[in-house]
Amino acid sequence: MTNTKQSKERKDIEIGDVWEARKRISAIVNKTPLIQSNILSEKIGRPVYLKLENVHEVGAFKIRGAANKILSLSEEEKRRGVVTYSTGNHGMAVAFVAKKLGIDAVVCISNRVPKAKVDSLKRLGAQIVIVGDSQDAAGEYCFELEREKGLTVIQPFDDPHVIAGQGTIGLELLEDLPNLTDVIVPLSGGGLLSGICLALKSNDRAIRVTGVSMEQSAVMYESLNVGKPVELEESETLADSLLGGIGLDNQYTFKMVQQYMDDVVLIPEEEIAYSMAYMIDKHRIVMEGAAATGIAAVLGNKIPHQEGDVAVIISGNNVDISTLLQLIQKYTLEKKG
Numbered sequence: 001m002t003n004t005k006q007s008k009e010r011k012d013i014e015i016g017d018v019w020e021a022r023k024r025i026s027a028i029v030n031k032t033p034l035i036q037s038n039i040l041s042e043k044i045g046r047p048v049y050l051k052l053e054n055v056h057e058v059g060a061f062k063i064r065g066a067a068n069k070i071l072s073l074s075e076e077e078k079r080r081g082v083v084t085y086s087t088g089n090h091g092m093a094v095a096f097v098a099k100k101l102g103i104d105a106v107v108c109i110s111n112r113v114p115k116a117k118v119d120s121l122k123r124l125g126a127q128i129v130i131v132g133d134s135q136d137a138a139g140e141y142c143f144e145l146e147r148e149k150g151l152t153v154i155q156p157f158d159d160p161h162v163i164a165g166q167g168t169i170g171l172e173l174l175e176d177l178p179n180l181t182d183v184i185v186p187l188s189g190g191g192l193l194s195g196i197c198l199a200l201k202s203n204d205r206a207i208r209v210t211g212v213s214m215e216q217s218a219v220m221y222e223s224l225n226v227g228k229p230v231e232l233e234e235s236e237t238l239a240d241s242l243l244g245g246i247g248l249d250n251q252y253t254f255k256m257v258q259q260y261m262d263d264v265v266l267i268p269e270e271e272i273a274y275s276m277a278y279m280i281d282k283h284r285i286v287m288e289g290a291a292a293t294g295i296a297a298v299l300g301n302k303i304p305h306q307e308g309d310v311a312v313i314i315s316g317n318n319v320d321i322s323t324l325l326q327l328i329q330k331y332t333l334e335k336k337g
């Protein structure tokens with residue numbers, strides 16, 4: 001990840017920031033449904049609930065953090081516009097929120113980004129700048145636009161407003177599930193997990209939070225093992241939204257995950273694939289690979305603790321239809337003969 005400016009003093013994020021986020025984003029972000037999964041509950045002998053972050057219009061929870069960050073900008077900053085370089089769910093969320101608020105958004109991408117992604121970003125009204133042939137080159141250009149045009153960079157996870165925005169999921173869980181004991185959270189840069197932990201643990205220290213990542217290129221997992229942020233080579237995975245570094249100069253999420261997360265589970269590729277097909281087959285719910293890691297943890301009985309209500313964060317649904325069709329064919333249709 002590209003270096004960002006380090007001059008700002010680091011301020012701890014507090015539960016009050018999450019409550020403020022909730023109020024701030026309420027005009028743009030709806031509370032999401034929580035449903036009990038009878039089939040999963042029976043399977044593991046304890047109540048399993050699904051927190052449906054796949055139902056947001058952009059298909060992922062990232063709209064919460066993006067909305068909280070962009071709505072917190074000064075009028076002057078809003079007038080100058082925002083910039084980001086994520087091509088995934090965060091980039092889409094930034095484009096969506098900016099369009100809704102009438103703020104200019106630039107998304108810097110490399111010429112490797114597939115046309116389908118470019119098209120959906122364009123549909124969301126973002127201005128696309130194609131630079132270089134790597135994500136790093138696009139990232140550098142993004143910070144150049146910050147310096148030269150005064151655009152505000154909207155970070156995908158390592159930002160207090162983004163973390164507080166994602167934390168609003170935790171507040172909703174507390175309202176809906178008084179007996180909650182375990183929460184399963186897909187983990188990449190850790191904005192989602194940090195925010196949820198902050199909201200839950202400020203209220204009830206006994207609630208346990210388990211992070212889930214894919215087996216290969218799990219950067220936060222490896223960084224925790226080493227005791228500081230590390231970089232890893234990216235590999236091919238269905239959980240593409242969990243790829244990417246945590247930033248060698250990580251300011252917030254590394255420490256928060258280190259402090260708050262109770263357990264972490266890694267999921268093999270095969271189980272991610274199976275879980276995506278399983279949820280279509282049994283629940284008619286479309287999940288992308290990142291979200292399926294949580295379901296795989298349930299199906300594989302990998303939740304570290306054995307009793308109480310479990311909530312799984314179904315973090316997003318942005319997966320190619322062709323990928324989904326292949327998985328359905330492989331795991332469900334063939335069994336029915």
Ligand SMILES: *Cc1c(COP(=O)(O)O)cnc(C)c1O
Pocket residue numbers: 060062089090156157186187188189190191192193241242288290291315316317
């Ligand atoms: C970004 C993302 C995650 C991981 O969130 P972090 O804050 O980076 O840990 C999980 N699932 C989906 C679908 C995502 O887009």
